[in-house]
Amino acid sequence: MTYMVSTGGNMGMDFKRLKYFLAVAEELHFGRAANRLDIAQPPLSRQIAALEAELEVQLFDRSRSQIRLTQAGEVLQDHARQLLERLDAAYRETKMVGSGASGRLRIAFVGSASHGVLPTLIKSYRSFYPEVELQLSAMNNAELQTALISREIDIAVARPVLDDEEFRREPLCTEPLILALPDNSELGTQLEIRFADLADQTFVLYPRKPRPSYADKVLDICAREGFKPKAVDLAQDFQSAISLVSVGVGIAVVPQSVSRTQRPGVIFRPYKGYNPGTGLTVHARLDNRAPQVMHFLEVTRKFARKQ
Amino acid sequence: MTYMVSTGGNMGMDFKRLKYFLAVAEELHFGRAANRLDIAQPPLSRQIAALEAELEVQLFDRSRSQIRLTQAGEVLQDHARQLLERLDAAYRETKMVGSGASGRLRIAFVGSASHGVLPTLIKSYRSFYPEVELQLSAMNNAELQTALISREIDIAVARPVLDDEEFRREPLCTEPLILALPDNSELGTQLEIRFADLADQTFVLYPRKPRPSYADKVLDICAREGFKPKAVDLAQDFQSAISLVSVGVGIAVVPQSVSRTQRPGVIFRPYKGYNPGTGLTVHARLDNRAPQVMHFLEVTRKFARKQ
DNA sequence: CCCGTTGATACCATATAGGTCATAACGGAG
DNA sequence: CTCCGTTATGACCTATATGGTATCAACGGG
Incomplete structure (x- = not known):
């Protein structure tokens, strides 16, 4: 069940080493590569040597005046490029989701909310966070409560309110x-x-x-x-x-x-x-501090004030 | 022309951190994860915290008794798994090519060699190194020489021999x-x-x-x-x-x-x-120490002795 | 209400990476 | 053949990072 990381010694091959290797592979010149990497040449030579020792593979053909990639070097170069690109993608995507600009928000609401201000609120949220995937569903108050507790949903829009201390509340509207x-x-x-x-x-x-x-x-x-x-x-x-x-x-x-x-x-x-009268209240778990949720509550607050 | 590595600060996110993160994400428990990683718990907590700081993203929801992945954490988990798998693949493939067990070998030979012992020699090499991709072509001695010098080929089988000090030679056969x-x-x-x-x-x-x-x-x-x-x-x-x-x-x-x-x-x-009489001689550049080449010469040597 | 568990914090020791300087080895150009 | 350029290597130093130990704080279960 648990995913076993290949516990091989290949951890010496970290991103820094790969970046250094790529620089040398592209410049085909240790001095220039070191310059590009803003480090001195001897440490760079050492890192490449360490990488070669780690892999037990020669990555460059060194004749003093001209270095060349070996076949193994070319293979590693391809992989290193992809790895660094993917690392960057992982970095950016994680940041996007973590900042709330992207990701998913599961909203459930009482059926009677589907024709009032809720669609407008959701439209407003979407205009601020167009990349967040919204999963909408309708349920009654009791279902809302259990779904919110069990974390099946992030946001519950109930009429008029759910009585649970574990929930953060934001009034959305009242009506006669x-x-x-x-x-x-x-x-x-x-x-x-x-x-x-x-x-x-x-x-x-x-x-x-x-x-x-x-x-x-x-x-x-x-x-x-x-x-x-x-x-x-x-x-x-x-x-x-x-x-x-x-x-x-x-x-x-x-x-x-x-x-x-x-x-x-x-x-x-x-x-x-x-x-x-009656009204709608937006709920979320107190312990759910996901930025998507916080943003939705924030939008709700502003929205309710404007009404 | 040169491939610019995204020079962002995301280098703090190295493979070790990702491995640590994955362990925690799978165990959902710092203590067990630290145990699995053979380090103490405090350093692990610090590494995760550093990763979160680096990304400016919360990866785990910490309630004392139960930690959970955030959305961003799930995204990173997916990417981290793939990255580590690909790193491992890169590691293994590079080693394979570097050891000569895999890769490519470009052999050129005089046309008159195509019906003698050369096919048998090549068959023998293939039986030892079946994963090496062979690229075969026929040319005359002059072309062999220039192709070998310009590194368009790795191995030249000439009749009877190429006169160049830059080449390593291995006699293949003689015949009347x-x-x-x-x-x-x-x-x-x-x-x-x-x-x-x-x-x-x-x-x-x-x-x-x-x-x-x-x-x-x-x-x-x-x-x-x-x-x-x-x-x-x-x-x-x-x-x-x-x-x-x-x-x-x-x-x-x-x-x-x-x-x-x-x-x-x-x-x-x-x-x-x-x-x-006449004969065939196998040539390679003196400075081409690619394992595929060295292995081919080795096989040639043994083969010639058996004749 | 107390205890146990769990993650966080503080502090220390060490390892690693990088800087700098010097130098050796080697190839190519003049 | 000699000089220049390039890489490899070693010695030595420093700073940062990483891991260990001890301790703390918070929360939940009995």
């Missing part, structure tokens, strides 16, 4: 709640809708499982407005809720941004009454 | 001269042919230009046998001479090995009389 009504509802004809008047309506609700759930929030509004609603808790998410509304099952309470996607048979209306 | 006769010649019916009886024959001769030439040798035999021959000096080489013999132009004096290739219209016969 509005009503989604079937377009044949007589409520749609009213100039304004008071929430307290909805006591006899059927409410499309949501899963209750991860408490506190969004369903709890809706029930809380009803309670504050003085009634307990007739509820159908069938919708897994806002889009399914809208679908149910469109076929006349009932009305739904949704974040304002959901209304950006119009759906035949559904109209959206603000309401008068208690409106706790 | 024989006569090539048209098959309708009445000489072919004789039990034995005395050279002195050939005074009235027409001799196919050869170019005289690089003195002493093979033509001179034939004329010398004639002189010693007491006559000056009627000569047609048209043949560039033995094969052309044989062709001329086959169409009845005259008779030719050729090395015995030429008779190995039978030609319709031509018969070969030994003769009585002065026979200086």
Whole structure:
């Protein structure tokens, strides 16, 4: 399983030696090569001799006035060039990824964020860091939390927030709640809708499982407005809720941004009454200080201020 | 023209550092990695820290109980593996070529050698050094000499020898001269042919230009046998001479090995009389100590002794 | 809450690389 | 044949790098 480095003595052949060798191979003159390398000639001769001893191979044909590469020298020259080029590539690429200018960022978000400010935020991040490969996926809050903890994702955009001390948080936006009504509802004809008047309506609700759930929030509004609603808790998410509304099952309470996607048979209306609103929060693991993550949070912060 | 090595400070990233880094990246544990590398843990920590400083990049996420590669670390790990593998390949390949077990050997020979012992010699060399790529070509003595001097070839097989102090020599074989006769010649019916009886024959001769030439040798035999021959000096080489013999132009004096290739219209016969013989000699530049060359000469020496 | 483990730090010893100077060996040009 | 240029080599010094030992600090598990 573990990769065994060839533990041969070939460690004497380090990059410096190869660089020296290349210089001599190209100049075919120890003096000039040493000059180019900004070292004196004797140390250079010593290093080349050490390399030859290390390889037990003659790399140059030395006749006093003219040196020439041997076959082995030519072979090594090819390899040395490639090695140094690749070293440089490794150096640059690692720096790029390490600085956050390149690499990968895995972002997951609640489905209801896909039509609000999140796309704009992501676009903004991409404009700053176009070389970072974004891996986007949608999941619910519970999945976001476990995925973030298990490091399957780097960034979680949750609604409204994940309750975990291990996470760094950055608020992205807040928005009021509005009503989604079937377009044949007589409520749609009213100039304004008071929430307290909805006591006899059927409410499309949501899963209750991860408490506190969004369903709890809706029930809380009803309670504050003085009634307990007739509820159908069938919708897994806002889009399914809208679908149910469109076929006349009932009305739904949704974040304002959901209304950006119009759906035949559904109209959206603000309401008068208690409106706790909702919002999106960007999360990352506290211990994930990857520059891509820090940059994304930074962009989020600036972005949220501008809203 | 000269290849400029990226003179960046990335020389601090030498093979040793990469090896250390790989060990930590694979063990994900400084202590075990240090153990595997047979060094103490503190120096290893320092080397990794130096590498990170050099790259200005964090390579590991250190939480006390578990370290993890960062994205940049993963990128560097990939590159480091490849670099170390390629270094090892360069090391081994250079050694192979340097030891003479691999590489290239450029051999040129006089055309008349292509049907005698030379093929056997080459076969013998190949059996010892099958990985050496042989580049064979045919040329006359003069071309052999200039090609060897200009290093276009490594080995020259000449007939009988090249007169140059700069060459190392190894005799390959000697052989008597024989006569090539048209098959309708009445000489072919004789039990034995005395050279002195050939005074009235027409001799196919050869170019005289690089003195002493093979033509001179034939004329010398004639002189010693007491006559000056009627000569047609048209043949560039033995094969052309044989062709001329086959169409009845005259008779030719050729090395015995030429008779190995039978030609319709031509018969070969030994003769009585002065026979200086001829031979092949293997040459190489004195200053060419390439192991492939030394090995070839060695094989030649053993081969010639066995004959 | 304490202990053990683990990486980091401090300090010392040594090895290695490079500088400098001098010189020998060798080849080529005049 | 001698002089010049080039490389190899040795002696000696210095600075930097590298490794070892001892110790510390932080974090997690029992």
